[in-house]
Amino acid sequence: MRSLPLFHRISGQPVIVLGEGEAAVPKARLVERAGGRVISDLQRGIDEGARLAFVAHEDEARCEADALRLRGAGLLVNVVDKPDWCDFTTPSLLERDPVLIAVGTSGASAGLAKHLRLRLEALLPPSLGKLAQGLAEARGALRKVFPESAERRRALDAALGEGGVLDPLDSGSAERLGEWLAAGGEAAAPAVHEFTVVSDDPDDLTLRQARLLGMADAVIADPKVSEEVLVRARADAVRFALPYDGEMPAGLVVIVRRA
Structure with missing residues (x-):
């Protein structure tokens, strides 16, 4: 079963999490880490305009009933440990804020996604988030140095590529961003x-x-x-x-x- 990967912004928004215990608590924590408001009452969540819902009851029949009701109200639903009942699945997350890397298997194996994420953890330096933030803050400067979008993209491709001055896997790249821009950058030739x-x-x-x-x-x-x-x-x-x-x-x- 194929999936469309999306990053859903839920900061300040209500998200329904139904259930209790080991299945529900991690989902509530996931919502809170993304800045969302956990709503544990189905009808209240619908009334407040929630768009996403996690269902984690121990009783399977109750899970199915709540999932049907939520879908009927227009929400996207995740039923824990029931991938065939899910409109979306939750990936294994690697965070280097603001960089967020999601590893998913469309529900095939959460264990595989976790171990792939752990391998990637060892590859990505802690400074990756600082590089991402620097690039966000440098958007205006990048547009001045490279007014054309195609030229700007080629310059970033050259700088961020393997061995480039801003190679994301090099822990010193974030420190070199300012120097690279001050020197006028370097765009790859057509x-x-x-x-x-x-x-x-x-x-x-x-x-x-x-x-x-x-x-x-x-x-x-x-x-x-x-x-x-x-x-x-x-x-x-x-x-x-x-x-x-x-x-x-x-x-x-x-x-x-x-x-």
């Missing part, structure tokens, strides 16, 4: 990269191919290339089909052929 994929399975992409797709401003693809492969490109990347005889788009262009 470039065209071409490669051939060997199958319709995106897992067969090389690391380089996956990285180029993820950074591309425009993708020119053989019609035989599968959508599963092309979805690895940014959602806002411009797409064209081969054969292509128009003017080459600006920025980073990736031409993908199928073997």
Whole structure:
């Protein structure tokens, strides 16, 4: 079962959490950590305009009844330990405030999500949140240095990439942000990269191919290339089909052929 990952802003908003004990308490804590207001009464929560609800009763029939009532009122519902009854699932969270990384398996295995998150914990430096906050505060300066959005994106791609001056996995990157901006930054030059994929399975992409797709401003693809492969490109990347005889788009262009 596929899921659409979203970050839902609930600060100051009511969220219904029904139930008690080991199943309900962690959900209430999760809501509170995100700034939400926990409402333990179903009707009160509906009346106050809650949009999300967690149901964690020990009695299965009561869980099903409350879930149906909440859905009928237009809420999105999570029934603890019942993924088939859920409109949404809660991922395992890695926090480097304001960076929030969610690892989910669409309800398949909470244990797997947890251990993936623990591996990522060891990779990401504590300074990652400071880098994110610095980039947020530098938006105005970035627009002055790079007025064009495509140029700004290429500059950030070059700086944030592996080994770049702002490499997120380098604990000193946050300290270098100001110096990088003061020096005028450095945008990656427009470039065209071409490669051939060997199958319709995106897992067969090389690391380089996956990285180029993820950074591309425009993708020119053989019609035989599968959508599963092309979805690895940014959602806002411009797409064209081969054969292509128009003017080459600006920025980073990736031409993908199928073997």
